[in-house]
Amino acid sequence: MLHRAARYCTLLVALLVSSSASAQSLEDLLKGSDGLLAPPATQEEDPEVSVSLTPIAGEEQNLLLSVRVQLPEGAYTYSQNPSFLGHSAIDTGRIEGVEPIDTGFLPDHPPKKAYDEIFEQDIEKFTEEVTWYRRFRMLEGVAASDVVVAGEVRYQVCKNTCRQFKHPFEVTVAGEAVERPDVFATAAEAPASAQRSGLEFAFRMVPTRQVGGEPKPDPLSVQFELFPRDAKAGEIVTLAVTMDLEEGWNTYALEPTDDQFQNPTEIEILETENLEAASELTAMPAPELEESELGTANIHRGRVTWSRRFTVQEDAPYGLSALMIYQVCDEASRCLPPKDIEFALGSLQAAPPELAEPVVTPVLAAVSTPDAADAENSVAAPPAGGEREFRFDESDRPAGLGWNLVLAFLGGLILNIMPCVLPVLAIKVLSFVQQAGESRGRILLLNGTYAVGVMTVFLTLASLAVFLGYGWGQLFQYDGFNLVMACVVFAMGLSLLGVFEIPIPGMIGAAAGGDHREGLTGAFMTGIFATLLATPCSGPFMGTTLAWSVRQPALVVYLVWGMMGLGMASPYLLIGLYPRMVNWLPRPGMWMVRFKEFAGFVLMGTVIFLVNAIDEALIIPALIMMLGIALGLWMVGSLYDQTTPATRKWAVRVTACVLAAPILWYGWDLYDRAVVEKELRAANGNDSEQLVVHEDELPWQPFSTERLEQLLAEGTPTLVDFTADWCLICKQNEKFALNTEDTIQFVKENGVVTLYADYTDESPEIKRWLDVFQQNGVPLTVIFPAGRPEEPKVLRGPYSQSHLLSMLKDSVPQPAKTAMAPDSSTER
Structure with missing residues (x-):
């Protein structure tokens, strides 16, 4: 149970502190045998391999080469399917006195096939044990004692970690004759076409x-x-x-x-x-x-x-x-x-x-x-060719690296005014006021450090996109990440409300009010939190630019994402160069204390947003954990002050840990149990949630590839909204463009079917459809016109009701124009 908590917390820490490490180092950090995503290392048993060459009963001159691999309990190995780079392989480098009958080795039983999210393909695995067979025929005039088959078995064994093994072998004919395995054809020499x-x-x-x-x-x-x-x-x-x-x-x-x-x-x-x-x-x-x-x-x-x-x-x-x-x-x-x-x-x-x-x-x-x-x-795949080819307008998609860098910079700049960033922006305003009276060099250093924090997260997210295929905001699909973020923001909110003082040197939000000056560490951490909180938002230019970047070489990905980070940090760098730009702010005073407390309530609203994004069964465990955090931080922040003796301070701190730890443990235990139950429901196919549609919303239907294909085949005008609970821009589109009175009326009058593609949790099916439309994340709205489903209309990022309605009007059949009958009174 604890290792799951440690992974989520460590992943968040990695996002906060990694910047200049090489991309390969990050991949090792995440996916290596000692990586953050790897389970705790334990002493694992080695597999047992035996190779034999025996006569086949009733088949004179025919021999059977058997390679048996017995695996440790709970471990697995891969099949010989070469489509997977880690497949097993058996090479027979030296063959004397025999010739092969079969083109390759056959397993004694078929492997288990399952789709792997990391490798994005079906993987074939064997558990417990597997025996591979291959038949050979002795050459004319060769005695059994002269036959030699030598080679090497290469395979991986995976449990908590994956280990590679090589087993060289050299065998001669030995043992009593065995029955031919059922995996071979009935005839002793089945033709290749039959095999x-x-x-x-x-x-x-x-x-x-x-x-x-x-x-x-x-x-x-x-x-x-x-x-x-x-x-x-x-x-x-x-x-x-x-x-x-x-x-x-x-x-x-x-x-x-x-x-x-x-x-x-x-x-x-x-x-x-x-x-x-x-x-x-x-x-x-x-x-x-x-x-x-x-x-x-x-x-x-x-x-x-x-x-x-x-x-x-x-x-x-x-x-x-x-x-x-x-x-x-x-x-x-x-x-x-x-x-x-x-x-x-x-x-x-x-x-x-x-x-x-x-x-x-x-x-x-x-x-x-x-x-x-x-x-x-298996998950139904979207049309990857064969049945449909979609042609959609890409005139709004910039071509070339230069234009994409410009739009990446503008997208990052606009992020500063997106709703997700406003809570931390309030903290930054306080820091500007506190910078009054500092030297110009000090102000530039503080704002430059804030920019480094912003760039750190953007480059880390770029590495996740390069090596793990993560899209913008995709981390918020994971309940553990949302829970850790909610707890961190909750602690920051308590600090701004005066419950305790953040134990980070120079971090704005001390309980003391405005006596503390902003420090470099505080500026760096503020930049990191501001960027992490910005990821659920997607502003103009971002969707198309990021989608274009992830299809380019790794260097281009880092350039584009780094330029977006520079755009987000640019206002603060500009203020660092020209400090007089903030002279319009009032002088420090009691208003700062009140403004700081107001910002604390804004952060509490952010906590509600983050908790709302996790699975419903995990909300109570999350609230219990926050109760433990609040109790411990209240005791540390309120039961002693700067004049209290050190012994009493430590006594309060220890007592706070003793009282808060059981609450946190209980909350995490409930969370871990709920996660296990959720995974079991998903494994049993019972994890589908009922889509609740309210009267003031479009008549949404759950999205599925099968349902969409049915509608397109019928020629029905169809709107698909790719959205997520953690995506604020998605909710903005739904509130002001989709679920409006005019849109609802138009949809009902024209027979438009609306499908709701919920990307709140990870969905390979929806991810494939996003890839079809070259989109790196949500929001994305696609309208398939009646009779022209191969020419969909694509809306990316935020859009207005008028723009949506104009797209819908172009997608439904227009009523035929009838000629006006001549006025009979004019006829002679």
Whole structure:
């Protein structure tokens, strides 16, 4: 229980103090074996590995190589699926006297498949134990005593931490004959096509090319699908070719730019059977325009899917063959030569390529393959290609690094007047008054230190975006982070209200009133708290700029986020350079004490906002913990003063800890139990909350990919609001634009369906849709016009009711204009 509290608190401390550490250091800090997110280290048992080579009963000359891995209790290892970088591998580097029958090793039982949030892909795991088999045939004239198979088993074992193991082996034929395992085909020598059953309509592969006489994999995988596999005459089937590129690599679009010298991607249909083309080849997502010293190019990063539709002609088998040609380059513009892959699917597939593997995750939720994960355990993915290609207006999205840096600076500047920052801004006003009488150099140093605190958080958030894929404000999806932030802000509020004095040298908010001068540490911490509290808000320019930045190289991410931090800190740097700008403030006096107390109440309102963002079952534990904090701080701040002897001070402090600690412990115990229950509900599929709709709100329906696809297929005008309880700008849009009388009336009169996509808690499904519309976080409102769902209208950041209504009017069918009948009185 304590380790969960320690992680949340330590993560907050890391956000407060990390700035100049390298990005790699931050990744190690968060994800390493000794990192903040790693469980406490314990002495773990090593796995046991045994390798044997035995005759197969009833199959003369055939041998069975068995590799058995027995795992410690609670540990797991990975399958041999190469789509995951940490996969297990068995190499047979030396084979004497035998030849392999099978192309690779087969496990004695299938692995468990589950979607991993960190790696953003399905991961295959084995628990307890697993045995991999491979059959060999003895060469003619070779005695069993002359057979040798040697190699190495490489695998990871994960429990609290992941450890890598290498187990070299060298075995000879030994032991009594064993029965052939059930994982092999019935025939002693099953043909390759039989061993690869289930790959006719869908398979994936990691292409390789010869380098120095050895095969070397390309930095990507390609998935080929033709679905559905049971279509009837007149129905549509879709060819989807999906490429997943490793980080730092890109490929090129179907259409090159005028000055592009790299080869575009080509997918040429060579032959079809019982199929007729019904559409052109399209790509999803749309390519990005990259500018470099070498010119411009249309590129794809990450995942891209090319798709084309076909119509089935008769109730008979169907299939196609095609040729794919692609080229990939890295961030330094080092390119591999073009590579071609010829493939066939359906009835035209004689045999899959040698490197073909079963599809683990279909591109579309509707795809079904024998090896696909159970639909109940998978999250419906938004259209990642194949079915829809969205084309939306990007005229408001700046192109090029220069413009994005300018808009990042403006977005950071505007953050200073956003509602989230106002509580801490009041504290900063007090510091300006207290700086009166200080030297110009001292004032510049204090405001510069405040700016360093702001930049610290922005660079830390940039690192989280680079290495963990976090979006703006995404930390507030975690109840533990909200709870720790609420407790810290609660303590700051108590200090401003005079309950106790903040134990940070020079921190504004002492119980003594205005006697203390602002110090460097206090200025630094104020900058940090102001920035952390700003993250639930998203001002103009921020959404598009941050979304653009996270698709760029890491250096650009740091430049953009750092420029945004500089924009937020710029007013204080300007005041540091020109101190006379604050002469309009009154002279220090009793008004400062009252203003400080008022700021304390504002911080208490911030606490309510933070507590409101956590799960309802966690609110009571949070309030109990705050009671313990208030009791302890009240005793420390009120039961002694500066003249009290040291022994009495320590007695009060110890007593405060003794009384407050059990309350805090009880509150955290309730919190930990509630978190466990919430995780169990989520695991059992009972974590869905009922969407409550009030009379003065739009007729919201819960968002789901399935429901949206149904509405789009019906041609229904649909509005989707991507929002979160912790997002103040989202609530502003809902209050002044969405849930207004005029908007509600228009929606009801025109049959617009409104879907509520709640991103308060982490949701892979909603995250994928945000990625589709190239958005780094919420708010985001998308309107799908009637009859034109592939041309959605996108609203980012804050917007007005009039702007929303104009978008809605363009998205619903307009009434037909009828000619006026001529006036009969004028006829002769």
